[in-house]
Amino acid sequence: MNDIARAAQLLHAGELVAFPTETVYGLGADARNPTALAKIFAAKGRPADHPLIVHLPDASHLDAWTIDIPAAAHTLAAACWPGPLTLILKRHPAVPDLVTGGQNTIGVRVPNHPVALALLREFGSGIAAPSANKFGRISPTTAAHVKEELGESGEKNVAMILDGGACAVGIESTIVDMTSTTPRILRPGAISTDTLRQLLHASIEDHQPGFATRPEKNIPRVSGSLAAHYAPRTPLQLCAVKSLPAAISAALQKGQRVAVLAPEQTPLLPVHPHLIRRIASADFSQFAHDLYATLRELDATHCDLILVTTPPDNEAWRAVHDRLRRAATGSGNR
Ligand code: TXA
Ligand code: MG
Numbered sequence: 001m002n003d004i005a006r007a008a009q010l011l012h013a014g015e016l017v018a019f020p021t022e023t024v025y026g027l028g029a030d031a032r033n034p035t036a037l038a039k040i041f042a043a044k045g046r047p048a049d050h051p052l053i054v055h056l057p058d059a060s061h062l063d064a065w066t067i068d069i070p071a072a073a074h075t076l077a078a079a080c081w082p083g084p085l086t087l088i089l090k091r092h093p094a095v096p097d098l099v100t101g102g103q104n105t106i107g108v109r110v111p112n113h114p115v116a117l118a119l120l121r122e123f124g125s126g127i128a129a130p131s132a133n134k135f136g137r138i139s140p141t142t143a144a145h146v147k148e149e150l151g152e153s154g155e156k157n158v159a160m161i162l163d164g165g166a167c168a169v170g171i172e173s174t175i176v177d178m179t180s181t182t183p184r185i186l187r188p189g190a191i192s193t194d195t196l197r198q199l200l201h202a203s204i205e206d207h208q209p210g211f212a213t214r215p216e217k218n219i220p221r222v223s224g225s226l227a228a229h230y231a232p233r234t235p236l237q238l239c240a241v242k243s244l245p246a247a248i249s250a251a252l253q254k255g256q257r258v259a260v261l262a263p264e265q266t267p268l269l270p271v272h273p274h275l276i277r278r279i280a281s282a283d284f285s286q287f288a289h290d291l292y293a294t295l296r297e298l299d300a301t302h303c304d305l306i307l308v309t310t311p312p313d314n315e316a317w318r319a320v321h322d323r324l325r326r327a328a329t330g331s332g333n334r
Helices: 004-013 034-044 060-063 070-081 116-124 143-159 193-200 239-255 283-300 317-329
Strands: 014-018 024-029 053-055 083-091 105-109 158-161 174-177 184-187 235-237 258-262 273-280 305-309
Touching: 004 014, 004 024, 004 116, 004 158, 014 034, 014 116, 014 143, 024 034, 024 116, 034 143, 060 070, 060 105, 070 193, 143 158, 143 283, 158 305, 174 239, 193 317, 235 239, 235 317, 239 305, 258 283, 273 283, 283 305, 283 317
Parallel strands: 014 158, 053 105, 083 174, 235 305, 258 273, 258 305
Antiparallel strands: 014 024, 083 105, 174 184
16 A cells, blocks of 8 residues: 555544645544544644644545635635645534634645545545644654654654645735625735735735734634744844844843844854754745744754844845744744
């Protein structure tokens, strides 16, 4: 039996299977099986009222999971799936409460990864899958990260990890709530608000603040909207390029070991044995692709501080700002 067939069989038997998507690795369970779903929450240490995204083989499965689908949702599904877009729609009454966190809505998406799609087709139904990390921590973008994250509890709880290489996008899907009159972005991602606006020829509400403002406190139950998320154990600070040399010097003077993620042409970095340097790509897609792996790598150096230069302040970089801001807020819990 090949890996995909075995993975689908394990899912049918109520086991957890971690699998690659184009965004990040997911920790999957049969979305119809409450016992299997409960294992996801146990493995991640995730509060039970945080809803899960259901991954579908294709849009023809929508009717089994959702009701009252607005025309705009069909338009987005046709244009973006398979791809990094999650639609929040009204739930079908047969969907288990553990998937929806008891809400009357459900998040659904068709991922764009050959392994994920092969698994979904073989399984033939919805797979509920959050990112395969411990709650609040950095999302995994390789199979090795999944092992690292779920560690010993993973050995017990996760029946299989499908390895599909490094995720192409590297940050989680854009989430758009299609249940209100005006579609609303709940989590920015690789598919930008501008793209969604163009596809719908309509306005989109965007509650995500710019990186300079405080993270919003209260979009309920979107765990990615918590102020602290995606976080390394090492304290992480965002820093303007021009303030970087001073910030580095201050930390070195305190005897700290500092890791810096900054663009190649950043001037005035001292050469110092306690200074680790990684280059931040000037290209949004490449930066997003590298982000979680780089944060993980810098976290593993056991330095005292991670300094990341603030990326450009424009729409294209919004999803990256969002992740960095939350990573900074949640960092430092060793
Ligand atoms: O790219 C992704 O979306 C990845 C891959 C594995 O598909 N998944 C992912 O899942 O990021 P997770 O659980 O780490 O984040 C899903 C987010 C959570 O913030 C959750 O609260 C929100 O989606 N969500 C799920 N269902 C929802 C609903 N019915 N209403 C509002 N938010 C919902
Ligand atoms: Mg997550």
